[in-house]
Amino acid sequence: TNQAQSEKENIGNLKHVTQQLVAPPYLPKYDQIASGDPVVVDVKLTIAEKKLEIAPGVKIWALTFNGSVPGPMIVVHQNDYVQLTLINPSTNSLTHNIDFHAATGAMGGGDLSLVNPGQQVTIRFKATKAGVFIYHCAPGGIMVPLHVTSGMNGAIMVLPREGLKDEKGNAVHYDKAFYIAEQDYYVPKDANGKYKEYETPGAGFDDMTKVFKTLTPTHLVFNGVTGALTGKNALTANVGDKVLFITSQANRDTRIHLIGGHADLVWLGGSFNDKPATNYESWPVVAGSAVAALYQFKEPGMYAYLNHNLIEAFAFGAVAQIKVKGNWDDNLMKQITKPEKIN
Amino acid sequence: TNQAQSEKENIGNLKHVTQQLVAPPYLPKYDQIASGDPVVVDVKLTIAEKKLEIAPGVKIWALTFNGSVPGPMIVVHQNDYVQLTLINPSTNSLTHNIDFHAATGAMGGGDLSLVNPGQQVTIRFKATKAGVFIYHCAPGGIMVPLHVTSGMNGAIMVLPREGLKDEKGNAVHYDKAFYIAEQDYYVPKDANGKYKEYETPGAGFDDMTKVFKTLTPTHLVFNGVTGALTGKNALTANVGDKVLFITSQANRDTRIHLIGGHADLVWLGGSFNDKPATNYESWPVVAGSAVAALYQFKEPGMYAYLNHNLIEAFAFGAVAQIKVKGNWDDNLMKQITKPEKIN
Amino acid sequence: TNQAQSEKENIGNLKHVTQQLVAPPYLPKYDQIASGDPVVVDVKLTIAEKKLEIAPGVKIWALTFNGSVPGPMIVVHQNDYVQLTLINPSTNSLTHNIDFHAATGAMGGGDLSLVNPGQQVTIRFKATKAGVFIYHCAPGGIMVPLHVTSGMNGAIMVLPREGLKDEKGNAVHYDKAFYIAEQDYYVPKDANGKYKEYETPGAGFDDMTKVFKTLTPTHLVFNGVTGALTGKNALTANVGDKVLFITSQANRDTRIHLIGGHADLVWLGGSFNDKPATNYESWPVVAGSAVAALYQFKEPGMYAYLNHNLIEAFAFGAVAQIKVKGNWDDNLMKQITKPEKIN
Ligand SMILES: [Cu+2]
Ligand SMILES: [Cu+2]
Ligand SMILES: [Cu+2]
Ligand SMILES: [Cu+2]
Ligand SMILES: [Cu+2]
Ligand SMILES: [Cu+2]
Ligand SMILES: [Mg+2]
Ligand SMILES: [Mg+2]
Ligand SMILES: [Mg+2]
Ligand SMILES: [Mg+2]
Numbered sequence A, B, C: 001t002n003q004a005q006s007e008k009e010n011i012g013n014l015k016h017v018t019q020q021l022v023a024p025p026y027l028p029k030y031d032q033i034a035s036g037d038p039v040v041v042d043v044k045l046t047i048a049e050k051k052l053e054i055a056p057g058v059k060i061w062a063l064t065f066n067g068s069v070p071g072p073m074i075v076v077h078q079n080d081y082v083q084l085t086l087i088n089p090s091t092n093s094l095t096h097n098i099d100f101h102a103a104t105g106a107m108g109g110g111d112l113s114l115v116n117p118g119q120q121v122t123i124r125f126k127a128t129k130a131g132v133f134i135y136h137c138a139p140g141g142i143m144v145p146l147h148v149t150s151g152m153n154g155a156i157m158v159l160p161r162e163g164l165k166d167e168k169g170n171a172v173h174y175d176k177a178f179y180i181a182e183q184d185y186y187v188p189k190d191a192n193g194k195y196k197e198y199e200t201p202g203a204g205f206d207d208m209t210k211v212f213k214t215l216t217p218t219h220l221v222f223n224g225v226t227g228a229l230t231g232k233n234a235l236t237a238n239v240g241d242k243v244l245f246i247t248s249q250a251n252r253d254t255r256i257h258l259i260g261g262h263a264d265l266v267w268l269g270g271s272f273n274d275k276p277a278t279n280y281e282s283w284p285v286v287a288g289s290a291v292a293a294l295y296q297f298k299e300p301g302m303y304a305y306l307n308h309n310l311i312e313a314f315a316f317g318a319v320a321q322i323k324v325k326g327n328w329d330d331n332l333m334k335q336i337t338k339p340e341k342i343n
């Protein structure tokens, strides 16, 4: 059509901006409010098949975008175009691709991006819908869960051009954002119950499909490995900070809780086009989606951000921490009397 | 009361319309906007206990409404009455009934519809709430999950009399609708790990209750059998079509994703009385509910509509396909460079 | 700050009101609309470690607040303060605390409330957010799921000062309220498949963590024990009653359905600050949350309120009953012809 034609011509005139991706939980440099017309955002993802110790002594062949589990967060504004070069180095052994839930058509780009080791491909899509969306490898059939549960997933945030709005329609500015993904792994065991290690990425696939049949992961962690975001790796914030937490789960339902805090705002289903819900104690992230929640910290201390299936948090590993600095407010919470002998 | 009395008299004066039910994924003939006053919609469901090969070589005794898994979609408008004749042929071996989530009282009708083989019963209920709702057999106690997970469930769509509205309150007309139900099966295995087959429908019940204790289905499929809606059975649509997808799950949580597409609109919880959410990448269908989502196809090609627990989709079978015809729009998605040697 | 200082001084001037807690499913005495300024609501929870027969012949060491599973519902109005004295009698053997999802900071109060046997502690927090929220013991690490899945959780309802509102913003008064909590237990078995019993509460913990790895509960019940709310323990209501059902699940996703009824209103995520959704057939309660739903009974009879994973309801125990008295309305539901020989 003429309109489509004119739009295609327009893309040729749009400014290209290169976005340098960084490893999660951090986000690349971007503006919360778009400063001008739509642009083409150029990004590059290099696939790395690598050994990863996901828990003490448990080593898997992680399949990754840019070496991290999850892959890096991409950030654009609604109606921007994403132009992605996907690189599958010849040192890899498998065929991969990328399916963007933010994209339209061609299996989210999966049909146009299949690359063998030694190949690269470039695709472009228009980010028509505002929200947070996952992307993942989807090479077809049983390979889809095999690659996704080996770590091959990440997310893109498509901000409204005018920025986020709260439940009343007022502009929301946040002070920092973290990308925390839950990853389920299905690591096969040997006859002695010991987790198996394999020579090549594909060597474990047959065994993994048997574990799949239990629908029960052996490991469930945030950002790839047990403890990736706890202890010395805890995230940091200050009292008064409005923090945007983006959480994805590419393969399994989860539900998030911030101990001692709330979701002041939560964009259910990841949609920035809908009014956010408010004041959730725990909020759902269904399998195959990313969700954003905003919390303004009001008290200092150590917070836990976790899957509130407490078994999945504390027996499997799905927990992060945020260390918050600032002054304590007795109005919100106070220890009136210390632990003492019962009266 | 006088009011109830006058309402009862009114029902006697209402027009009766017979609805010819059809097998899913198709819907019977109906109007999206009601053309006049409420009517009594007469429908008939005949129960069939039948052998069904749900996956290659795996044969179960399916318990069905009208011979299909799921049972047929019934479509009425809000404040219409549904008058159902439920027939349990003497060739069947079990007692059945029907519980409509759209109905009020008497266990959704279950208390008034219990029929032995050789019996029929007729009940009537008023469809007071607009939305999509499941119905299922519910003969009491452990028989409830045994019948439901043997396929005995379907759905009814209760349209607002004035039709659907989008998130802004504007009228929504759709071009086609499909009813896709996810079914979980719990097929017992013998000592060699082979799926068992039974002489009669009831013969497998004791074994099935043991599989129930794992809370892990052995099969999880769309519309009754593996591949019911894939390959040559794929659904079809055209670019520009607004398609309403109604998905139910009578016994287990699921979450739906359309690869390469979205839920432009999704009526969470199946409620047509609430504003639809917009732009979900994946959307929840909790156990015991039906949900409707609308998508306008924008690109041609093959789409997958699936449970985005990718294991449940690709290792268990919960996937459908939609073949969409039309012209490709480079504006939304384009392969900029084909797979090539890395620069 | 001066503001915080002035707020602290104000708390000292606030009226104290003692709330006598009662065992669920009942709620303590309270007003649906706050009668004046914020108050400090004084409550007391005494921890009891006790043997509990959760199903015929299955005895666990329940860890409880006030002796009941779930712990009692606390009810306050938004911006009231909760002042809790938590008592751990010297007859107990374990260290416990309390984490309120309604609270802000200090791990929801968990950091300030850890008490050894023989100790008590008093904490105060401001209920800033309106909604229903769980509380639970959270002594750290793997102890968190061990205590929570031993029964140590309950809920608080923080009502808007002006009371509840429906989806149109109109005031909602309800006639009665019930608190129904789903509890998942992970009871270890011996080599013969018999459920084990232990000498002390802590003695079973190692075995329980092994059951945790299956992510599959052995028992799943409402209000602590199989049949707590069925048969002679069924709840009661009258036709015309608006009943508020508050359901919590501290550790596992569930989904609720009222057979023969609906959620006329459901405050998803438990938030009273958001418009309620309407007319849900089944509604989600994600792990780590409480949700409130309102239904006005329209027909008499026995209703079932259940987890609509029908296996979890009928093979595990997650079902309650409500016996409703009043006059039958043929307009909503009528048996037109009784079960009879097929025509
Ligand atoms: Cu891959
Ligand atoms: Cu996907
Ligand atoms: Cu039946
Ligand atoms: Cu039901
Ligand atoms: Cu405890
Ligand atoms: Cu908690
Ligand atoms: Mg990196
Ligand atoms: Mg799309
Ligand atoms: Mg999303
Ligand atoms: Mg048929």
Ligand SMILES: [Mg+2]
Residues within 6 Å of the ligand: B101, B102, B103, B104, B105, C260, C261, C262
């Ligand atoms: Mg009803």
Ligand SMILES: [Mg+2]
Residues within 6 Å of the ligand: B131, B132, B133, B134, B269, B270, B271, B289, B290, B291, C281
């Ligand atoms: Mg529904």
Ligand SMILES: [Mg+2]
Residues within 6 Å of the ligand: C021, C022, C023, C066, C067, C068, C072
């Ligand atoms: Mg008590």
Ligand SMILES: [Mg+2]
Residues within 6 Å of the ligand: A260, A261, A262, C101, C102, C103, C104, C105
């Ligand atoms: Mg808080």
Ligand SMILES: [Mg+2]
Residues within 6 Å of the ligand: A281, C131, C132, C133, C134, C269, C270, C271, C289, C290, C291
């Ligand atoms: Mg809540």
